[in-house]
Amino acid sequence: MKGYSIRSPQDWELDDRSAGCTRNTPLYCNSNNSRAGGETDKFHPMTSVQLPADARNVATATTADECSFACLGSCSCTAYSYDQGACSVWHDKLLNVRQQGNSVLHLRLAAKEVPSSKTNRRGLIIGAVVGASTAALGLIFLLMIWMRKNKQYGDDAQGGMGIIAFRYADLQSATKKFSEKLGAGSFGSVFKGSLSDSTAIAVKRLDGVRQGEKQFRAEVSSTGVVQHVNLVKLIGFCCQGDRRLLVYEYMPNGSLDHHLFQSNVMVLDWTTKYKIALGVARVLAYLHSSCRDCIIHCDIKPENILLDGSFTPKVADFGMAKLLGRDFSQVVTTMRGTIGYLAPEWISRTSITSKVDVYSYGMVLLEIVSGSRKSSKQSSSRDGAHEGYFPVRVAHSLVDGDVASLVDAKLLGEANLEEVERVCKVACWCIQDDEFDRPTMSEVVQFLECLSEVETPPVPRLLQAIAGQPNLKIM
Incomplete structure (x- = not known):
């Protein structure tokens, strides 16, 4: 045979x-x-x-x-x-x-x-x-087939999830022919819809047969097989002909970037910001350490952190995600992600690990503190130097003991400065040039939950070059 x-x-x-x-x-x-x-x-x-x-x-x-x-x-x-x-x-x-x-x-x-x-x-x-990708992807397709007629299947190993196989006509009807657009990205567009039981949904319509198929597999193999309170829930999918659509729970408070960088939305208080930072850290720790395979998101940024009705963060958009078997510590892959959040190893084209997510998370932490893009122009420090790049200001403000100057001005001084200092130190550890110097996301969770003390982080070499002070140390 x-x-x-x-x-x-x-x-x-x-x-x-x-x-x-x-x-x-x-x-x-x-x-x-x-x-x-x-x-x-x-x-x-x-x-x-x-x-x-x-x-x-x-x-x-x-x-x-x-x-x-x-x-x-x-x-x-x-x-x-x-x-x-x-x-x-x-x-x-x-x-x-x-x-x-x-x-x-x-x-x-x-x-x-x-x-x-x-x-x-x-x-x-x-x-x-x-x-x-992995055997897990094959498993999820099998589960999808099983529930095609009865619409839902029972509990899986990660905790019960019912994933619905939709017909394209059903999603056309649910979205009123894709009339209410929530946003768009490089892979397609997202539309608001409503199921027959009035459940609000967000439908991602993937564009391009080849690239859409690739993102479809990446999202299903990650969000489709795991469940976490800080992970956006995959409700269902449509795989009909060349059409590839993903159906998620609707997030009424949009994405984090709207609340951080736009002036016409509700300002998040510091308690909510800290809650968001901790929630994102927890789900990344879960994806990196607690799933069958290590799931590397590869594109952590405020746009991919959604907020539900109570401002609980939900990490979304796994179209660039990479699954890494537990028998492997690193993987070689093509560059992916968003400029400004890319770890140095992406640029050097070396193999990557889950520490690329840690670096991106550190950059997001800095934006949560400042309420603005970390690369945008900032007011200068007291000596007039280092204007224009927020991570440099963070390093100097930690040295000077002046973290209050880093806090989003829209908060009007209402912030727990001990927590601000802790977050800034964690962020500086996360954006170290060498991945081995960065903490794991599990360690980040312990830092933010005050279960471990944050030691003094060195200033990353890139920041030293920008600051022009190679011996600078955060005290």
Whole structure:
């Protein structure tokens, strides 16, 4: 059988075939290298066979592609067959596959075992949709298929989430033909909508087949498989033809950047700002340390921090997210993120770790304190130097013991200066040039919860160059 070899040829010659066969190449899903890169598994059609016993019927898979997704969604699935509208899958061992019959068995093999072909439509579809991220992505697609007819599935390993498979027509109706636009980004636009039970939703319509597909997979494989109070909730999705849409809970207070940088919105008091800083730290610590895979967001900035009705922060927009297996400490990937929040290792094109999120978070902390873009022009310090770059002012103000001058003027002096100083010190640790000098997000949470004292941070070399004082130390 293609992709397999007899485990014990000697026993086989003696008509003892109990040892069976073994794969020539491990499946991508089960391989230790699966998270380091490579291709997804593919299927080899075996025609004119008698199907093996112990098949499991997947009633909700109503097309051949959905049937293949159902098999790819489980690492133990070894084959599938789709015939006359019925989907059957086999797990683990395949017993008594005979080359006599009129059925087609699609045997799951490692990609290198299946020759690529431009005419292999199913292989292209599987490659485009499943991609090469992790086994978790396959799992979420399987869960999506299971609930396609009954709309929801039960609790998962991370805590119960019901994800709805929407038809495109349903979302057209819910958004009144995408008439109320909430915003737009490089990957598409977001529209407000309402479900039949009056639940307010935000629908992200992804643009571009290739890039939209990539972001769709990234968002589903991250927000679709985890749950946290400070993570925006994925309600559902639409994967119909070339259309890719994601449906999230609606955040009535918009994104953090509106409240920090715009003058016509409600000013956040210091207590709320500190609550937001802590909430974002907690969810990043969770994504980095507590999930099955380390999820690196790669684009932490105020625009991607949403606020619910009680101003609880919800991290959103995982279109650039990178999943890193626990067996790996770093990953090489293309540059992604937003200028001004990029860690130095992005620029040097070295491998990246979760510390890129720590750096971006540090820059966000500085903007939470100041209430303005950290790179925008600021009023000069008392000696008139270092005007124009807020991180430099933070370093000098910590030395001078004058953190009050750093606080957003819109707060009219109403701020806990001990907390302000703590936040500024944490921020300066987070934006260190060397990733090994930055704290983990779990350590950041301990600092902000006052469970650990923040030691004296050195000024990053970049800031030293801007300040022109290489020996400057925050005391």
